[in-house]
Amino acid sequence: MNSLQKLEILADAAKYDASCASSGAARKDSTGGKGVGSTGGTGICHSYTPDGRCISLLKVLLTNVCLYDCHYCINRRSSNVRRARFTPEEVVDLTLSFYKRNYIEGLFLSSGIVRSADYTMELVIKVAKSLREQHHFRGYIHLKTIPEASPELIAEAGKYADRLSINVELPTPEGLKILAPEKNVHRTRDAMATIQSKITETKETCKELKKANSRVKKPTYASGQSTQMIVGADQSNDSQFLNRAGDLYGNFKLRRVYYSAFSPIPEPSVILPLKSPPLIREHRLYQADWLMRFYKFDVNELTTAQAPNLELDIDPKLSWALRNRSFFPIDLNRSPLEMLFRIPGLGVRNAQRIVGLRRHHAVRLEDLVKLRVNLKKTLPFMICVNHNPAKLELDSAALRAKFAPPPEQIEMDFSTPIIVPKATSMTAQQEAKHGEF
């Protein structure tokens, strides 16, 4: 098998991991050194594939041979997919060659589990160590960590990586038991705690060294960790997804939780029949995630006991506003920033701009037009100098209908359903700001 064939198999095997971030790493570069590479500041997306996802890292598996039998995964041991294996040296070479041509920001390395968790983890670490120590590589390295690997190995991985991640895959232990029998939520959380304590410890050591103005070389450790959940593979509802995300953000200070719509794979499992990926649901989850992280929403505000799933036809902030109408209208000129965050159609940046603007003059509708605020969404919920929404409208049952797309006649179709990947109804701009609104 030549390197192109290997690369095709091992990249194909890695593509279901949605994480692509290359930002948030510690500032470092190759100045004065023998190698190449720099990180710090925002990451760069070097290309985009027609699925709208960016290519920022060389995302490959070391091998797609795997002992586990996770039914959503193309690499599970029951699948008949072609297997391949890179040597650590091959991955090192490939990373450097791609990096020097400016195709990538760095490496995202993961692996199927071979022999044991420790054995696999050691191979993954070997690649990162060689890049850093032999080749003086200063680019981005993201390592997938195996929760069952020994804590010493997990700690070592963080020395060479900018980011570590462990996928929780599904929000509930019950879901994992059926679809990923070898995996376990508690062990994953324990490993995340290990990583988190190392991250905090390193940050504190660095802070103290800086305070003491010491010349001792600062320890390096990954600056963050992230995870991924697969949406639509099991019966978990959005409330369960968001609660798990809230748990991980709160307890382990995760940088990101990625939501990946379960999409058709070659080699479908008998336990998990294929269906079209729930892309809108994935989008709504990202929006809700954004509300928790940047808009100061509590996880319990996003869904209700009666409706544990997010509404698909309107965004979660609008949905919250319609459920809590007594909160509105909000006065742009008087309310604190946190209240402005609650207005549908008003983003974090524009809310901050409005607070800046109103120090100089009272905010008027014209200002909102210049800030390109989505007025249709915003108007019923806010007050400014020359606008006051009709009380009638805010109380009207018809308000929701104004925003939801018009109901469509369902076409009855009795032929065998063939699922075609359908472009979503989101506009390009909406999609571009995936998760923002």
Added chain:
Amino acid sequence: MRTITIDPTFRAWRSRARTLLDERVHPNDVIWSTKGNDTDELFGFAEPTHENVIKFPVSQINNRVKVPAYFIKLSETVSCHRSQQQWSMLYHILWSITYEQERDILVDQTNDTMRKLEHMRKSISRDIHKMRAFVRFRQVDSIEPENNRENYVAWFEPEHLIVRANTPFFRKRFAGMNWSILTPDECVHWDGNEISYTEGVDQSHAPEGDELEELWKGYYRSIFNPARVKIKMMQSEMPKKYWKNLPEAEIIEELIQTSTDRVNGMMKEENRPLKPEPKNKYLDHLKQLNDNE
């Protein structure tokens, strides 16, 4: 009315703006023009007038005005704008800050000149970012094989005059290799010790390929998920104007066209039955862990 002709750089503009400010020349009385700009000849602005050859005595220049730090940052960035309309707008803002006590003008999101300048700044920042993303180096033979350094050359067509603004980024990132970035405006070179600039060239000077591009295209093909095609999303971040210099863009059409068939193929696949669990010590250990909970 004065016509001021400058090199299209921030330093040149700043030095002229300082003297004009000292003399209290109102922004409406100045026409800014740049060397090498075709419109100069078209309208006859480039003719040296009495004013723009006068050398001002140094003493006057020392009377420095203080401006908010953000104004310097903004003007440095918008200096790269290809339109050359930034100079007059910057002088207007400078005038307002200095003589009309309007320091808040910089944060006034509703001032028209500021909005235009902010728009320019955004457009340039985006261009700078896209250059960092879409420059593609191609390896070329070493001129001095004995020094053991690899040589790479890239061709790029930026929207604005951003080569110099972007140089520090590439120098820091690719310190360990020799490289050149060729553009129609100017070219930049790094030899491991210093940066040098040469005049712009056309694309015929750039290398035509690199063996590694086959692997890169292979990677691009494999990392694409045919089950979630979102073409608009791709194009909003990677507009078609960049495609001609991206090796991977060649296969975009093919990937889109075959995606539906690939997914339908997967949907028709028969479900794979479970295989018996292999005998493995580690799996036994995992099972024990799971049972104990």
